[in-house]
Amino acid sequence: MKKTTELIGFDNYFNVINDNPVRTINPPVYKGSTVLFQNYEDMLRANKGQYEGVSYGTDRLPTQRALEEAIRRLEGGHLTRVFQSGINGIINTLLAFTKSGDHILLCDNIYGPTARFCRKILSRYNVEIGVVPPAVGADIVEYIRGNTRLIFLESPGSNTFEIQDIPAVTAIAREKGIMTLLDNTWATPLYLHPFELGIDVVVESVTKYISGHSDVLLGSVTVSAQYAEQFSKFYRVMEVFASPEDCYLALRGLKTLEIRLKHHETSALQVARWLETVDLVDKVIHPALPSHPEHHIWKRDFKGSSGLFAFTFKEEYPETKLAAFVNSLDLFGLGYSWGGYKSLLTAAKYDRACSARYPDKTLVRLNIGLEDPGDLMKDLEKGFEALRNERGEDSV
Ligand SMILES: Cc1ncc(COP(=O)(O)O)c(C=O)c1O
Incomplete structure (x- = not known):
């Protein structure tokens, strides 16, 4: 089945x-703390740890x-x-x-x-x-x-x-x-x-x-x-x-897990593939993309991919410039946790004890939610445009 x-x-x-x-x-x-026993014999059994039923609210x-x-x-x-x-x-x-x-x-x-x-x-x-x-x-x-x-x-x-x-x-x-x-x-x-x-x-x-x-x-x-x-x-x-x-x-x-996950998967892949074509983007880090270093292992072991992945910029922007990108997005909430219906974004560097695949790079992590992927790409494009404008201002 x-x-x-x-x-x-x-x-x-x-x-x-x-x-x-x-x-x-x-x-x-x-709901409950007290769970009533049917009779005193059951209560005695519970006291001796021999009762099969539920004896208290903490007992699952x-x-x-x-x-x-x-x-x-x-x-x-x-x-x-x-x-x-x-x-x-x-x-x-x-x-x-x-x-x-x-x-x-x-x-x-x-x-x-x-x-x-x-x-x-x-x-x-x-x-x-x-x-x-x-x-x-x-x-x-x-x-x-x-x-x-x-x-x-x-x-x-x-x-x-x-x-x-x-x-x-x-x-x-x-x-x-x-x-x-x-x-x-x-x-x-x-x-x-x-x-x-x-x-x-x-x-x-x-x-x-x-x-x-x-x-x-x-x-x-x-x-x-x-x-x-x-x-x-x-x-x-x-x-x-x-x-x-x-x-x-x-x-x-x-x-509804399976249908939600399918939507997360399809949308995230669409956004990820599009990000690979964006001029400002360096790496798109998504296990289901052939460019991912362990893509062959993902393909061998996994049945699908979910909606969480990351990308890096070609240029490493200071936080103030990164803010121009992040703050111009309307559809991506800024917040932790993921896997929900709303798209979310975090942007951070990751120190590692023994490995540094992306040393000193900011990873923009996207949780692709259940919105239309076309709308999400338009939203991200607004952010990229804000960054391009910031660059323009610098060179003036
Ligand atoms: C991979 C992973 N494991 C575990 C957790 C912890 O889950 P919870 O937020 O339910 O404590 C998180 C939370 O972000 C996570 O990303």
């Missing part, structure tokens, strides 16, 4: 009122469980837990699977706050942090030590878009008994199937494409059978949970 069909069909939600089953097409939003209420099951099926993993945000899921996963004395490897292009948590907090608990190049493959072997416990990948990185050779990394990691984690937010479970490439743990910022409307913060973590019990026990102890309303909205977002 196609993933879309499975997504749409996932609606087996029952609520029981006065013994009558009520089956709405969407799940009820279960049914709306949360419905979202977890939908994501688990999509990812093709063994167990999924959702968290209050993507970064919250990442942090808890790193805490679940590391201990004092471990060494972990981070890909140099991972989401900044992930690296920040490792450097500022995890290292305090005597976990050593190493960094591998963002286009790492079989050369990962050079970075592995006797105490390497896990490897954290993000492919493509959400700012600089380098792609890792995931099967090459996971083959070596498996041989050495090292866990591999992948932040799959850019591709979503629809465009990359990490478990099929040997990954053990998949993280998604559900905030982005899965929710799709920039009104939800949620994260999901899906693990393979090998790590399911450990992760489930950790989650229970940490008593992390996710907002029922947000889980409901994410489930709703999932129903």
Whole structure:
């Protein structure tokens, strides 16, 4: 069955009122701290940790469980837990699977706050942090030590878009008994199937494409059978949970994920190809363009591309001039996060610990939303025209 069909069909939600089953097409939003037991025997079982049902609000209420099951099926993993945000899921996963004395490897292009948590907090608990190049493959072997416990990948990185050779990394990691984690937010479970490439743990910022409307913060973590019990026990102890309303909205977002993603993909590619023809533009950094250094790997491993990519200018403009470009755009909002219906833009330089594919270059990152791509190109052209005028003023 196609993933879309499975997504749409996932609606087996029952609520029981006065013994009558009520089956709405969407799940009820279960809210609550107190969950009532049917009888004292069940309460006693819960006290002994032997109760199968839901015993408290932090114990994953049914709306949360419905979202977890939908994501688990999509990812093709063994167990999924959702968290209050993507970064919250990442942090808890790193805490679940590391201990004092471990060494972990981070890909140099991972989401900044992930690296920040490792450097500022995890290292305090005597976990050593190493960094591998963002286009790492079989050369990962050079970075592995006797105490390497896990490897954290993000492919493509959400700012600089380098792609890792995931099967090459996971083959070596498996041989050495090292866990591999992948932040799959850019591709979503629809465009990359990490478990099929040997990954053990998949993280998604559900905030982005899965929710799709920039009104939800949620994260999901899906693990393979090998790590399911450990992760489930950790989650229970940490008593992390996710907002029922947000889980409901994410489930709703999932129903339209494929058609939204297709639109993001087609529009982003159209804009990216056009940008390659613009005189002021130097590089367009988009994994689905043949000019991308790891395009061959993207083609081999991915089922599609999403709406986030970047470009650089031929000339490096000072911030005041860059402002002329950015501020003349009407359709691109200035803001973080991505994967929603509105087009967004950020412009920044990226320092890296061990790699510098675009040294000293400002990367203009575009989140191509659901607007008409022709209108978006016209808007960007206004920005380029403003820059050309600025250049003209300089030469006067
Ligand atoms: C690649 C990637 N992973 C994780 C996150 C964190 O997600 P959240 O905003 O849900 O905490 C982000 C957020 O921008 C991201 O870009």
